[in-house]
Amino acid sequence: MSKQPVPKTTGTKPKQTIGAGRASPAGRGAPSGRGSPAGRGAPSGRGKAVLPRGMQPIAMKKQDGMLVPEGYTMRKIEPAKNYDVVSFARAMNQDFAPRLKKLFDPEVEAALTAQKTGIYIGWRCPEFKHDCQRVNDYSKCFCGHLLNGHANYTGKSVQVPCRQGGCKCKGFAWIPSRPEDVGEFWHQRRRDFDPSTWRAKCRCKHTHEEHEPTGMRRCRSRGCSCGHFDSNFLCAACDNHWERHDTFFETEDIRRQDGLPVGTDYIPFAEMPDLRNIALTGDENDDSKYLALTQGEGSIPQSNRPMGNDTPVNFGGNKSGFKPVYD
Numbered sequence: 001m002s003k004q005p006v007p008k009t010t011g012t013k014p015k016q017t018i019g020a021g022r023a024s025p026a027g028r029g030a031p032s033g034r035g036s037p038a039g040r041g042a043p044s045g046r047g048k049a050v051l052p053r054g055m056q057p058i059a060m061k062k063q064d065g066m067l068v069p070e071g072y073t074m075r076k077i078e079p080a081k082n083y084d085v086v087s088f089a090r091a092m093n094q095d096f097a098p099r100l101k102k103l104f105d106p107e108v109e110a111a112l113t114a115q116k117t118g119i120y121i122g123w124r125c126p127e128f129k130h131d132c133q134r135v136n137d138y139s140k141c142f143c144g145h146l147l148n149g150h151a152n153y154t155g156k157s158v159q160v161p162c163r164q165g166g167c168k169c170k171g172f173a174w175i176p177s178r179p180e181d182v183g184e185f186w187h188q189r190r191r192d193f194d195p196s197t198w199r200a201k202c203r204c205k206h207t208h209e210e211h212e213p214t215g216m217r218r219c220r221s222r223g224c225s226c227g228h229f230d231s232n233f234l235c236a237a238c239d240n241h242w243e244r245h246d247t248f249f250e251t252e253d254i255r256r257q258d259g260l261p262v263g264t265d266y267i268p269f270a271e272m273p274d275l276r277n278i279a280l281t282g283d284e285n286d287d288s289k290y291l292a293l294t295q296g297e298g299s300i301p302q303s304n305r306p307m308g309n310d311t312p313v314n315f316g317g318n319k320s321g322f323k324p325v326y327d
Helices: 085-092 096-117 185-189 252-257 273-281 288-294
Strands: 060-063 066-069 119-124 246-251
Touching: 096 119, 096 273, 246 252, 273 288
Parallel strands: none
Antiparallel strands: 060 066, 119 246
């Protein structure tokens, strides 16, 4: 018997013919049911809200074309009548005028006192041509004492040391005493919030009263390694940190030489009559207090600058001025 030659193996799999081994329709399995009505499951109920166990659905009512939960009130937002700050703010906040007046009462008092005494006290960044905050007798110093607890400014020295016993403060440095001074208006909405307990804080989470009132103002709290006061808040007028600012005591002549506002220009919103009237009287149409200040015996100097509710305000430099916060 002759031997048949054995074919050599190359180690590669034999090529399959295209279509070979493919199952025929008859050999396919039964339909899986995916996509067919018979294979679909029960409806998933996606249109129904899933509520926690024991919770009843919230009853809704239709009001002004919108669904509102029963027991809730809805304030209708109407478009502003005019394209100016007052109309826009009033459309967003019905109590805009009283809130604005309350916010600026301390600064109005500071402006009126400055015009009577000729001493202007302002808090600002050194390069600014406007004050971020006007300071009055009841403004608080970094040391925790009020301005009226410090020595009087004579115009000869910028040092206004604290007169309270045991205080090391060598010069008044304004510090915010209200959360709204730094734009944190949400504190007022808390039911248990006590404004008298609020203090400006450092990033080390300790208040300014827990820091030294002089030098680098290091923290005195036990175990804290904070070497200087680094504010955890920003100025509501310029968005800079507290430590970027200084407190300035100036006479009217000094401010005129430096191009800073005096007289009627020092009143909050001096260039915008409606806002100015709200800050002075609480009514945008009531200019009686402004007229009393600018007319008659002992009136304060009036400004020659253009005025109007849509007049752009030039604060000098590249920084912006007051930024209203509506919430």
